[in-house]
Amino acid sequence: MTGGGLPGVLWARLPYVAAVVLVAVGLFVLIDDRNLVKKVIGLNVFQTGIFLFLVASAVREGGRSPTVPAGADPTAYVNPLPQVLVLTAIVVGVSVTAVALALIVRVYESYGTLRADLVREAVADDEDREPEVDAGPEDGDGEVRTGGAR
Amino acid sequence: MPGEALLPSLVAVPLLGATVPVLLARRRERLGWPVALVVSLVHAALAAWTALVVLREGPVAAEIGGIPAPFGIALRVDALSVPFLVLVAGSGLAVLAYTRVAGPRSGPFYGLYLLLVGGLTGVCVTADAFNLYVFLEISGLASYGLVARSDRPAAAVAALQYLLVGTVGASLYLFGVGYAYVATGVLSLRGLAAGFAAAGHGSTLVVAAFVLVVVGLSVKLALFPLHVWKPDAYAVAPTGVAALLAALASTVAGYALLRLLLSAFTYETLRAVPALRWGLFLAAGASVAAGSLLAFRATEVRRLLAYSSVTQYGLAAFGLAVGTRLALVGAVIQLVGHAVMKGGLYLAVGVISARTGAETVDGYAGVAEEAPGAGAAVAVLALGMVGIPPTVGFAGKLYIAAGAFEAGLWPVAAVVLASTLLSLAYFGRLIQRLYVDSPGEFAPTGPVSTGMAATVAGAATLAVVLGLGAAGVESALGPALEGVAP
Numbered sequence: 059m060t061g062g063g064l065p066g067v068l069w070a071r072l073p074y075v076a077a078v079v080l081v082a083v084g085l086f087v088l089i090d091d092r093n094l095v096k097k098v099i100g101l102n103v104f105q106t107g108i109f110l111f112l113v114a115s116a117v118r119e120g121g122r123s124p125t126v127p128a129g130a131d132p133t134a135y136v137n138p139l140p141q142v143l144v145l146t147a148i149v150v151g152v153s154v155t156a157v158a159l160a161l162i163v164r165v166y167e168s169y170g171t172l173r174a175d176l177v178r179e180a181v182a183d184d185e186d187r188e189p190e191v192d193a194g195p196e197d198g199d200g201e202v203r204t205g206g207a208r
Numbered sequence: 209m210p211g212e213a214l215l216p217s218l219v220a221v222p223l224l225g226a227t228v229p230v231l232l233a234r235r236r237e238r239l240g241w242p243v244a245l246v247v248s249l250v251h252a253a254l255a256a257w258t259a260l261v262v263l264r265e266g267p268v269a270a271e272i273g274g275i276p277a278p279f280g281i282a283l284r285v286d287a288l289s290v291p292f293l294v295l296v297a298g299s300g301l302a303v304l305a306y307t308r309v310a311g312p313r314s315g316p317f318y319g320l321y322l323l324l325v326g327g328l329t330g331v332c333v334t335a336d337a338f339n340l341y342v343f344l345e346i347s348g349l350a351s352y353g354l355v356a357r358s359d360r361p362a363a364a365v366a367a368l369q370y371l372l373v374g375t376v377g378a379s380l381y382l383f384g385v386g387y388a389y390v391a392t393g394v395l396s397l398r399g400l401a402a403g404f405a406a407a408g409h410g411s412t413l414v415v416a417a418f419v420l421v422v423v424g425l426s427v428k429l430a431l432f433p434l435h436v437w438k439p440d441a442y443a444v445a446p447t448g449v450a451a452l453l454a455a456l457a458s459t460v461a462g463y464a465l466l467r468l469l470l471s472a473f474t475y476e477t478l479r480a481v482p483a484l485r486w487g488l489f490l491a492a493g494a495s496v497a498a499g500s501l502l503a504f505r506a507t508e509v510r511r512l513l514a515y516s517s518v519t520q521y522g523l524a525a526f527g528l529a530v531g532t533r534l535a536l537v538g539a540v541i542q543l544v545g546h547a548v549m550k551g552g553l554y555l556a557v558g559v560i561s562a563r564t565g566a567e568t569v570d571g572y573a574g575v576a577e578e579a580p581g582a583g584a585a586v587a588v589l590a591l592g593m594v595g596i597p598p599t600v601g602f603a604g605k606l607y608i609a610a611g612a613f614e615a616g617l618w619p620v621a622a623v624v625l626a627s628t629l630l631s632l633a634y635f636g637r638l639i640q641r642l643y644v645d646s647p648g649e650f651a652p653t654g655p656v657s658t659g660m661a662a663t664v665a666g667a668a669t670l671a672v673v674l675g676l677g678a679a680g681v682e683s684a685l686g687p688a689l690e691g692v693a694p
Binding site: 085094098108139140146147154158164168184 | 367
């Protein structure tokens with residue numbers, strides 16, 4: 059371990075500390091926030107922390123970007139593999155975000171609110187009503203929208 | 209030799225096939241189902257061929273693009289992957305017979321359907337930890353979309369919840385793979401096994417990787433308390449989707465866990481840090497207990513089935529944690545058997561709903577008179593879930609309990625036996641409603657086709673046949689489980 063006590067140790071590992079902080083903040087927002095869009099933002103921050111962890115693991119002190127000409131000494135470059143992995147993971151993350159936002163649009167159209175607790179209440183109300191009405195999508199739609207305006 | 213072409217096409221056929229119904233959707237919506245049928249038939253034939261080759265000649269492997277293992281991505285199918293590969297292909301084909309009339313019938317639906325089958329197949333055939341993550345996410349994205357295909361407004365809410373929880377699970381898995389990569393510098397399962405041995409199975413990085421991978425996959429497996437997405441998603445999804453997901457989604461995650469534990473981390477990790485094994489026991493025990501309790505309290509049949517899955521995957525996790533040869537055979541039989549039975553149960557529940565409109569446990573009173581076939585199927589499959597011989601549910605639990613006895617872990621065997629009594633409590637109630645109670649009023653909600661009835665009957669028959677053939681499964685799995693006994 060390097061000198062300087064705990065602050066010195068943390069400073070030397072700043073990217074990893076930042077990754078852990080991002081993961082924790084993201085998870086907290088995802089679980090704690092009532093707004094559905096902010097939940098998705100929390101998910102993105104959480105994933106970004108993991109991406110940072112992977113990219114940080116590729117760093118090599120004084121390394122250059124890994125476009126390696128034939129015959130060059132490979133130790134002078136940063137490790138390209140984690141960066142490729144993160145590139146793939148970012149693509150996956152973007153697709154997940156797109157699907158999540160599309161679902162949120164549908165939730166908003168049905169219930170007229172983005173607050174998770176109100177949506178949950180409205181769903182529970184629907185379930186109670188369902189046996190009698192056997193609601194098609196349109197019935198449920200119009201009925202709850204008024205309730206969502208509060 | 210045929211592996212070079214066979215394994216990549218197992219994944220490529222459904223993934224490429226998935227684009228066709230989407231492209232056709234604008235002009236010929238109705239072609240979605242036939243296209244899915246053709247693709248699934250080809251896929252099932254390839255899976256059967258692969259299974260035959262593997263069982264006859266041993267493991268098949270392929271390198272994508274001819275790049276060798278430390279740099280390229282390897283695909284590999286051995287005796288352990290075969291049951292899951294065949295399960296994915298078979299269920300994909302069988303549920304199609306159900307959805308032809310029951311719907312949904314749109315082109316995009318079948319695009320997602322094939323995407324799900326392709327992603328799950330990928331998980332079963334890959335031999336690379338990061339590639340596994342990509343396939344997990346492909347199948348995950350497809351399942352979120354499939355759950356949202358239901359017309360009910362609650363479907364979007366359930367799908368969103370499924371997405372948020374599922375993505376956290378997959379991301380935690382990716383985090384664990386990151387730790388594994390930092391510890392070893394490789395991503396192929398074989399390289400990871402060697403790297404973990406070199407780094408020391410008890411080293412911090414390896415243990416961190418193990419914990420993150422197991423927690424991440426436990427979300428997909430829906431072990432308690434990470435099960436919250438399951439009941440909502442399965443209750444609102446269209447019946448065919450609920451059946452396909454109940455059969456495959458968590459089962460394939462269970463395979464992934466089994467594969468990583470056997471081929472990458474190995475039981476050395478559990479031996480080096482015994483707390484990890486106790487953690488697995490704890491999660492499994494909590495799932496068995498909480499799943500039973502929640503299932504007992506459920507009023508909706510679809511929710512009851514989802515909670516019963518929490519118990520059943522808890523039992524499979526016990527088999528995994530015990531880790532003797534018998535217990536691992538039990539875990540595989542438990543996973544595959546549960547898939548057949550739970551998929552069949554959701555389809556039978558769909559038939560009952562179409563014929564009588566009954567959805568709740570109380571509403572099932574006297575349903576067997578109105579829908580005798582589906583009622584009998586529910587009864588057979590529910591008894592299979594409880595673990596009554598000669599069903600496959602009995603075989604799986606027997607092997608797990610025997611493995612636990614063999615390892616001297618008699619409390620585990622006691623929990624397995626207790627779980628069957630607990631599940632008898634809620635499945636018994638369902639069967640009592642079906643056969644003993646006097647019927648209320650029924651209102652059919654949809655047509656029941658021959659295909660729907662045949663799929664349900666097939667699942668019930670298979671649950672019994674697999675139970676009788678369990679010894680065959682044990683001998684077929686033999687080579688894959690050689691030398692794992694701790």
